Amino acid sequence: MNKLALExxxxxxKYESMPREDLSELQSNRLIKCVARAYEHIPFYKQKLDAVGxxxxxxxxxxxxxxxxxxxxxxxRNQYPFGMFAVQMDSIIRxxxxxxxxxxxxxxxxxHNDLNLWSELTARxxxxxxxxxxxxxxxxxxxxxxxxxxxFHYGIERIGAxxxxxxxxxxxxxxxxxxxxSSGIILSxxxxxxxxxxxxENEGIDLRLLPVAAGIFGAExxxxxxxxxxxxxxxxxxxxxxGLSEVIGPGVAHECPHRVGMHIYxxxxxxxxxxxxxxxxxxxGIYGELVLTTITKEATxxxxxxxxxxxxxxxxxxxxxRTLVRMDRVKGRINDLIIIxxxxxxxxxIEDVLLKLPGIIPHYxxxxxxxxxxxxxxxxxVEVLNSIWQEQTLLVELEQQLRFNFEHHLRIAAKVKLMxxxxxxRSEGKAKRLVNRSHVI
Numbered sequence: 304m305n306k307l308a309l310e311x312x313x314x315x316x317k318y319e320s321m322p323r324e325d326l327s328e329l330q331s332n333r334l335i336k337c338v339a340r341a342y343e344h345i346p347f348y349k350q351k352l353d354a355v356g357x358x359x360x361x362x363x364x365x366x367x368x369x370x371x372x373x374x375x376x377x378x379x380r381n382q383y384p385f386g387m388f389a390v391q392m393d394s395i396i397r398x399x400x401x402x403x404x405x406x407x408x409x410x411x412x413x414x415h416n417d418l419n420l421w422s423e424l425t426a427r428x429x430x431x432x433x434x435x436x437x438x439x440x441x442x443x444x445x446x447x448x449x450x451x452x453x454x455f456h457y458g459i460e461r462i463g464a465x466x467x468x469x470x471x472x473x474x475x476x477x478x479x480x481x482x483x484x485s486s487g488i489i490l491s492x493x494x495x496x497x498x499x500x501x502x503x504e505n506e507g508i509d510l511r512l513l514p515v516a517a518g519i520f521g522a523e524x525x526x527x528x529x530x531x532x533x534x535x536x537x538x539x540x541x542x543x544x545x546g547l548s549e550v551i552g553p554g555v556a557h558e559c560p561h562r563v564g565m566h567i568y569x570x571x572x573x574x575x576x577x578x579x580x581x582x583x584x585x586x587x588g589i590y591g592e593l594v595l596t597t598i599t600k601e602a603t604x605x606x607x608x609x610x611x612x613x614x615x616x617x618x619x620x621x622x623x624x625r626t627l628v629r630m631d632r633v634k635g636r637i638n639d640l641i642i643i644x645x646x647x648x649x650x651x652x653i654e655d656v657l658l659k660l661p662g663i664i665p666h667y668x669x670x671x672x673x674x675x676x677x678x679x680x681x682x683x684x685v686e687v688l689n690s691i692w693q694e695q696t697l698l699v700e701l702e703q704q705l706r707f708n709f710e711h712h713l714r715i716a717a718k719v720k721l722m723x724x725x726x727x728x729r730s731e732g733k734a735k736r737l738v739n740r741s742h743v744i
Contacts, residue, residue: 307487309433311560318570331364333598344389380407412602424554425458436463441486446470450552474502485514493525494734511538523733524651528658564629650736662691682718692723
């Protein structure tokens with residue numbers, strides 16, 4: 304089977320390539336209306352703004368955004384289920400919610416206009432990866448209360464491509480569909496695409512010969528090393544995408560073909576980077592916590608929402624022609640930050656070191672104590688190829704090299720436990736990288 308010749312393009316040039324001065328004016332107008340609506344229709348925001356002495360009339364441009372208070376995930380949970388809605392329930396036509404594994408779920412409502420907007424945003428992301436009518440797109444994201452599956456589904460239909468709603472199918476079934484339907488693009492979490500890769504290898508299927516030419520991967524932090532691995536195994540172009548349920552779902556930001564950061568769709572979201580400890584705004588190119596303000600959502604507008612994701616922003620022009628700001632790949636979530644002897648790191652940084660060496664399988668767990676912010680050491684369990692596992696000398700050499708690389712690149716003394724293939728659990732959604740020591744397999 305021949306690879307499709309995908310040609311990425313700009314779906315909405317009017318807004319994606321809008322001069323920065325015009326974009327700033329558009330954001331200002333939309334921000335003013337958003338704050339006024341939230342103040343008038345959501346008691347939580349009226350109380351929040353009154354508490355800091357800010358009235359919507361004081362917000363006259365996007366430059367005034369720092370006057371507004373932050374919104375946190377805890378705020379959303381405290382307003383469960385519908386306290387953050389700015390419209391009546393007869394205008395809500397869909398509900399999505401988080402899993403609620405660490406507390407009350409966060410609930411997001413959508414009006415007709417919100418769903419139309421969402422489809423437009425995911426269509427932009429798909430176009431940036433080459434989607435167009437006639438392309439078959441296999442969607443493995445979950446069709447559930449989570450937003451990934453349905454968010455991309457309607458974007459595929461908006462763009463006029465053909466969607467294969469493969470969510471919930473086994474890795475074997477996904478492989479069969481890729482072969483039989485000649486899918487040109489696949490949507491997946493990075494960890495699940497690798498699970499499919501393992502099944503293909505066991506069944507003697509050469510992934511490089513499949514017609515799929517591009518993959519869109521998100522919903523979890525992943526490293527450049529894993530991107531390289533996926534691209535080599537599949538002979539595809541792997542795109543990074545970003546979204547979060549509280550804000551809208553997928554369609555917040557996406558890479559262009561140059562893949563030097565993900566363009567944030569600023570005509571709908573105002574991004575900021577802050578110091579997560581002080582709330583102070585960070586300069587361009589400095590890592591901090593991403594804060595997003597939704598300026599066009601009807602049902603659940605969010606003002607300065609602290610995402611908990613660590614990244615940085617770049618404003619210099621991109622060769623693709625988009626004027627939108629770019630965000631770097633997410634290093635990790637604040638909740639996943641590991642502090643070990645005054646050294647801070649994220650799982651993706653560990654992954655990047657692991658995958659620099661041949662013989663490593665991208666399935667690993669970071670075994671930690673109960674409190675990840677107060678640990679003295681970590682233990683990393685990682686699978687290796689069977690050829691390595693069968694040779695004691697190679698195992699010893701690889702373990703020593705990994706320990707050296709962790710010390711050299713990350714300045715940590717990590718314990719390493721090499722494991723045979725298929726010994727760690729697999730996931731059809733987001734991979735669980737941090738594991739409590741009392742819950743290891």
